Amino acid sequence: MKRIGVSQLVVLFLIALCTMTFAQSGQGDRISESSAGNFFGVGGRAVGMSEAVVVSVMDGTAIVYNPAGLARIKRPELFGALSHERVKNRTGFGGNVATSDFAKTRLNGLDLTVPVPTYRGSLVVAFGVNRTKSFDRTLTFQSGGGFAREEAVEEGSGGIREWSAAGAIELSPRLAVGTTLTYYRGKENYYWNYIYPGPNDAPVRNVDNTESRYSAVGARVGLIFEANPYVTFGFTVDAPTKYTIQWDYQRETFPPDSSDGLYNSEYHLTHPFIFNLGTAFRFKTMTLEADVGYADWSQLETDPQIMVDSTLSLNRAYQMYFSDAIQLRLGAEYVVPRYGIVLRGGFKHDPLPFSGVQLSNQIEKDRNSFSAGLGFLIDRIVMLDIAYARASYTLLDGERDVSSKYTSDRVLLSVGYRI
Amino acid sequence: MTKKIFIIGAILIGALITIHGCYTIIKHPSVMQADNTGETTEHANGNRDCVSCHQDYQQYPYGYYYGYYPSYYRDYSRWGQYYAYPWWWDYYYSNEGNSGGSSGGQVEQGSKPGTRRGLEPPYAFPSSFPRDTLSLPSFNTGTTTTPVIVTPAGGTATGGGTVTNPPDQPKEPAKVEDKKPPKRRGGK
Numbered sequence: 089m090k091r092i093g094v095s096q097l098v099v100l101f102l103i104a105l106c107t108m109t110f111a112q113s114g115q116g117d118r119i120s121e122s123s124a125g126n127f128f129g130v131g132g133r134a135v136g137m138s139e140a141v142v143v144s145v146m147d148g149t150a151i152v153y154n155p156a157g158l159a160r161i162k163r164p165e166l167f168g169a170l171s172h173e174r175v176k177n178r179t180g181f182g183g184n185v186a187t188s189d190f191a192k193t194r195l196n197g198l199d200l201t202v203p204v205p206t207y208r209g210s211l212v213v214a215f216g217v218n219r220t221k222s223f224d225r226t227l228t229f230q231s232g233g234g235f236a237r238e239e240a241v242e243e244g245s246g247g248i249r250e251w252s253a254a255g256a257i258e259l260s261p262r263l264a265v266g267t268t269l270t271y272y273r274g275k276e277n278y279y280w281n282y283i284y285p286g287p288n289d290a291p292v293r294n295v296d297n298t299e300s301r302y303s304a305v306g307a308r309v310g311l312i313f314e315a316n317p318y319v320t321f322g323f324t325v326d327a328p329t330k331y332t333i334q335w336d337y338q339r340e341t342f343p344p345d346s347s348d349g350l351y352n353s354e355y356h357l358t359h360p361f362i363f364n365l366g367t368a369f370r371f372k373t374m375t376l377e378a379d380v381g382y383a384d385w386s387q388l389e390t391d392p393q394i395m396v397d398s399t400l401s402l403n404r405a406y407q408m409y410f411s412d413a414i415q416l417r418l419g420a421e422y423v424v425p426r427y428g429i430v431l432r433g434g435f436k437h438d439p440l441p442f443s444g445v446q447l448s449n450q451i452e453k454d455r456n457s458f459s460a461g462l463g464f465l466i467d468r469i470v471m472l473d474i475a476y477a478r479a480s481y482t483l484l485d486g487e488r489d490v491s492s493k494y495t496s497d498r499v500l501l502s503v504g505y506r507i
Numbered sequence: 508m509t510k511k512i513f514i515i516g517a518i519l520i521g522a523l524i525t526i527h528g529c530y531t532i533i534k535h536p537s538v539m540q541a542d543n544t545g546e547t548t549e550h551a552n553g554n555r556d557c558v559s560c561h562q563d564y565q566q567y568p569y570g571y572y573y574g575y576y577p578s579y580y581r582d583y584s585r586w587g588q589y590y591a592y593p594w595w596w597d598y599y600y601s602n603e604g605n606s607g608g609s610s611g612g613q614v615e616q617g618s619k620p621g622t623r624r625g626l627e628p629p630y631a632f633p634s635s636f637p638r639d640t641l642s643l644p645s646f647n648t649g650t651t652t653t654p655v656i657v658t659p660a661g662g663t664a665t666g667g668g669t670v671t672n673p674p675d676q677p678k679e680p681a682k683v684e685d686k687k688p689p690k691r692r693g694g695k
Contacts, residue, residue: 146590160590162590162591162592162593162594163589163592163593163594164594203593203594204533205533205593205594205595206531206532206533206593207532207533207534207535208530208531208532209529209530209531209532210531211531211533257529257531258529258530258531259529259530259531260530261530261573261574262574314574314575316575317575370575370577372577372578372579373577373579423577423579423586425579425582425583425586426583428585428586465585465586465589468584468585468588468589469589471589506589507594
């Protein structure tokens, strides 16, 4: 295995970018970063409301959505959630349509929330691990037959978990604040198998396996303010997070190429501030919430500086090819108190953080998702939540007129037990 | 650098709140003696008979949430118990047999009741809990808050505390959500 320095990293980045990201474009100039965006919902209640819960979060997932919401929890809670996701891809290329899919069932969250006895107000601490980013995706494409046949399989899997400690306190009867300190940890396994016509139309095959390990420390603060019985506001800020990315890359070519081998390196990637603002309206047993999230992903920054080519740094490429993303989330919850049942639904506009400058990376249809969910309050101590969410988007490689539709179907099952 | 500033800022705010104190109180304030001497004594942790000092306890129960709860938390106790009933109330709960009045009932300390009663706090009896009188207590920020002291007779108190007479007659329960924003006590 080769240990490489920054200068060699430049070359490797060129190689990797050629192959890691939808390499059929030939020029391989697509710049991608899996950890930008790709938020994965936590908990059945939140996902059932399309994660429009910055204000109305009521369980241990407040660690993730708004730590100030922990102040509402009055009984010790053990919260656990499982997620099942099927990712699909359907790509049209050269008159052919190819599809691929796979499914993963994972631990979505595990949280312990403990309210401290108070004479007045509320003081709550919580600990948990939650999977908040998913790298799961797949892509398959193949052109028509003949000597100039091209085909590829791409699979990414993994994600990032937040290991968190959080606390919340009421500063007045209407105002609560909270903070979460998080250790981010996760990895992405990436596989790329690409066959294309080489010299004299002889097929050439590239096989790449990349493992990227992410770790970082971050902080999140939140606030919830109840203006009146019907309207509540919430706000969160995630501090910029500096990830350390350890990168192992195995490159194979058939027939063999001189650049084949094993490589590894390490660099830092700083994520920008992430803001979330929400308003919830409550009337009798109905809650409606609208949230807006904002992150400027063009501010992604590597350390040390990495050059994509002799004139373009990766940071400059992020500025050019990435953009800010304004997320809109709408959620509704209707409680049928007599029967202990909750009905939920939601919509999320979750734009991809691409500027559209790259011809090979055009957004044909931006990412939207719909969700529905059910909750059951069982015997006064258990809340069982089930949610389903479907998200989809379509990317267009304008260089080759390749259109790829990505779909994600998620089922969340979570249980909260309050002693 | 920005992250460091952010984290340091959050820690400083937390420290200020902790040092200076705030609305949330986790330790009973020192109790002003009712003999005009101005002396204070530490509240005994073992003394859980809140009503012996706080006759207005049913109006401002210990640990009660003064925000806005939806009415179904009260109307259907399972919701109130899951979302709103502080766990430590279980250990301050009075026996069901305490129907002898609105204050001073027998308390079985340290025991967990077999069933819980929605949002009704300990020492507040179903027949007498004046739910529609629940309102924001007068509070200050800081740890030097003078406790509310109400004499057993409900008439006078000394030491700078606020005096409140408990209501003579309990009223019919009302939905907190339907109330208008409550007033603070003490003429504020």
